[in-house]
Amino acid sequence: MTEYNDPAVRYYQEVFDQCIHYLSIDGVIFGFHQNQLKVLLLRWKGTDAWSLPGGFIRKAESVDVAAQRIMQERTGLDALYLQQFHVFGEAVRYDQEATWRKINLPVDGAKWSERTISLGYYALVEHSKVIPTPDFLTEVCAWWSLDDVPALLFDHNHIIAVALLSLRKDFNDQPLNHLLPDTFTIPELQRLHETILGLSLDGRNFYKKVMASGQLERLSERRAGTPHKAPFLYRFKPSEPTNRLPTLEAKTA
Amino acid sequence: MTEYNDPAVRYYQEVFDQCIHYLSIDGVIFGFHQNQLKVLLLRWKGTDAWSLPGGFIRKAESVDVAAQRIMQERTGLDALYLQQFHVFGEAVRYDQEATWRKINLPVDGAKWSERTISLGYYALVEHSKVIPTPDFLTEVCAWWSLDDVPALLFDHNHIIAVALLSLRKDFNDQPLNHLLPDTFTIPELQRLHETILGLSLDGRNFYKKVMASGQLERLSERRAGTPHKAPFLYRFKPSEPTNRLPTLEAKTA
DNA sequence: TGCCTTTGCGTACTTTTGACGTAAAGATAC
DNA sequence: GTATCTTTACGTCAAAAGTACGCAAAGGCA
Numbered sequence: 001m002t003e004y005n006d007p008a009v010r011y012y013q014e015v016f017d018q019c020i021h022y023l024s025i026d027g028v029i030f031g032f033h034q035n036q037l038k039v040l041l042l043r044w045k046g047t048d049a050w051s052l053p054g055g056f057i058r059k060a061e062s063v064d065v066a067a068q069r070i071m072q073e074r075t076g077l078d079a080l081y082l083q084q085f086h087v088f089g090e091a092v093r094y095d096q097e098a099t100w101r102k103i104n105l106p107v108d109g110a111k112w113s114e115r116t117i118s119l120g121y122y123a124l125v126e127h128s129k130v131i132p133t134p135d136f137l138t139e140v141c142a143w144w145s146l147d148d149v150p151a152l153l154f155d156h157n158h159i160i161a162v163a164l165l166s167l168r169k170d171f172n173d174q175p176l177n178h179l180l181p182d183t184f185t186i187p188e189l190q191r192l193h194e195t196i197l198g199l200s201l202d203g204r205n206f207y208k209k210v211m212a213s214g215q216l217e218r219l220s221e222r223r224a225g226t227p228h229k230a231p232f233l234y235r236f237k238p239s240e241p242t243n244r245l246p247t248l249e250a251k252t253a
Numbered sequence: 254m255t256e257y258n259d260p261a262v263r264y265y266q267e268v269f270d271q272c273i274h275y276l277s278i279d280g281v282i283f284g285f286h287q288n289q290l291k292v293l294l295l296r297w298k299g300t301d302a303w304s305l306p307g308g309f310i311r312k313a314e315s316v317d318v319a320a321q322r323i324m325q326e327r328t329g330l331d332a333l334y335l336q337q338f339h340v341f342g343e344a345v346r347y348d349q350e351a352t353w354r355k356i357n358l359p360v361d362g363a364k365w366s367e368r369t370i371s372l373g374y375y376a377l378v379e380h381s382k383v384i385p386t387p388d389f390l391t392e393v394c395a396w397w398s399l400d401d402v403p404a405l406l407f408d409h410n411h412i413i414a415v416a417l418l419s420l421r422k423d424f425n426d427q428p429l430n431h432l433l434p435d436t437f438t439i440p441e442l443q444r445l446h447e448t449i450l451g452l453s454l455d456g457r458n459f460y461k462k463v464m465a466s467g468q469l470e471r472l473s474e475r476r477a478g479t480p481h482k483a484p485f486l487y488r489f490k491p492s493e494p495t496n497r498l499p500t501l502e503a504k505t506a
Numbered sequence: 507t508g509c510c511t512t513t514g515c516g517t518a519c520t521t522t523t524g525a526c527g528t529a530a531a532g533a534t535a536c
Numbered sequence: 537g538t539a540t541c542t543t544t545a546c547g548t549c550a551a552a553a554g555t556a557c558g559c560a561a562a563g564g565c566a
Contacts (some may be wrong), residue, residue, distance in 0.1 A: 089316030
């Protein structure tokens with residue numbers, strides 16, 4: 001019925017067949033411990049080379065589900081707060097040859113030498129609940145303070161940088177409670193804000209602001225064992241979902 | 254040297270081989286005309302079904318370059334302002350069978366029946382400069398007012414909705430000048446803000462705010478042919494790039 | 507000419523933000 | 537025990553940003 005130009009269709013199909021890609025996920029798992037923002041890194045077997053946790057997306061697997069799966073395996077947590085933040089799809093993302101030399105895998109190099117497109121996800125997790133677990137290509141999984149992160153494999157330093165910028169950008173509507181334990185003090189919350197934003201805040205103004213937000217409730221206890229005046233403990237009020245976007249539904253004709 | 258468990262490696266490689274995907278780009282091309290926000294849509298040959306412009310990412314092609322290529326072909330513009338905004342990678346994104354029926358392509362259904370992952374990009378373009386051009390599967394390329402968009406093929410209504418929310422979210426650091434002609438009036442700029450944000454603003458306060466921003470310069474002419482008092486024409490001051498993010502480079506050990 | 511709408515600019519009030527003062531709590535030094 | 541020092545938990549005050557609304561001039565139309 002429709003007059004498609006057959007050669008054009010065939011041509012298109014050929015092009016189409018060339019349009020398949022390896023798709024992976026790279027995860028920047030943020031935690032907060034001892035007043036420092038940290039990320040979870042993996043050391044590859046028999047090397048001193050580190051990378052972000054990651055993995056491949058299976059056929060017919062939802063990308064969000066794949067991200068959950070991969071991050072769950074590294075953290076032992078079962079429902080992470082994840083946020084897709086960028087697609088890393090440059091034609092040349094890093095020096096592949098140099099990278100393969102570093103991780104010297106006993107697999108067919110050709111297979112691994114194709115360009116891979118990566119979906120960047122960041123996760124906000126409660127540091128103390130994580131059980132860092134390497135995967136079968138790596139032997140150590142550990143927290144690194146953001147300031148100390150070494151030169152990583154692939155383009156992973158870049159990915160961390162972009163993740164941090166993204167986190168900073170949607171800082172205001174991000175549920176930071178995922179990064180904190182159940183109870184915490186206001187100064188601790190302030191350090192968290194400061195490290196993410198990369199600036200230092202006036203404690204007195206911070207206190208005012210955070211109290212005015214009405215999201216916190218004070219417990220009767222104070223944090224013991226501090227060198228100075230013992231600060232009160234707080235907790236996020238239940239309810240209160242932090243992330244709500246206006247609904248906007250498509251018109252169905 | 255490294256002791257990899259060989260069966261595990263083989264297994265991994267097998268899994269890996271199953272982790273290839275069709276990757277496409279869907280573009281929400283925003284334009285602004287007659288005080289309305291519009292998107293560019295395509296009508297498929299021999300049907301009355303519309304979709305967003307899109308295309309596939311070629312092997313070894315940078316995804317940003319692919320997006321540029323695809324949008325350029327539909328608009329005739331050569332350097333579009335593009336923004337990656339979301340990855341649509343659910344396992345089931347829409348009713349595939351119903352969709353194929355609607356567009357009845359004369360190609361091997363099996364090939365097209367695999368799940369495709371889409372990268373959503375939005376573009377901000379100057380409506381009057383666009384030459385809407387269909388691709389070889391479609392016969393009409395036209396602007397649709399956002400309010401009138403019909404039920405589209407695939408999950409494209411959803412994609413538009415997410416695009417609009419994203420645009421709204423990073424509204425403040427988005428160079429809206431791409432949506433406007435060289436010269437425009439303050440009320441026109443106000444309508445643009447209002448349509449994107451989905452609310453109505455007080456003209457007097459809007460005027461003050463936009464003047465205080467110092468980004469505009471007034472020309473001596475006024476817009477002729479208005480039914481009422483002729484408004485002045487303005488233009489964005491040169492220089493002044495709107496999008497600047499703090500640089501944050503990886504530490505190289 | 508009178509009436510209506512829109513533009514261009516102004517005034518006044520409220521809310522938010524930011525700078526900074528200070529007393530109480532807890533630890534340490536003498 | 538007392539002086540000192542740091543940190544917490546408030547409070548004050550002024551500048552800045554945001555919001556409500558007044559109004560005259562410009563232009564079209566009856």
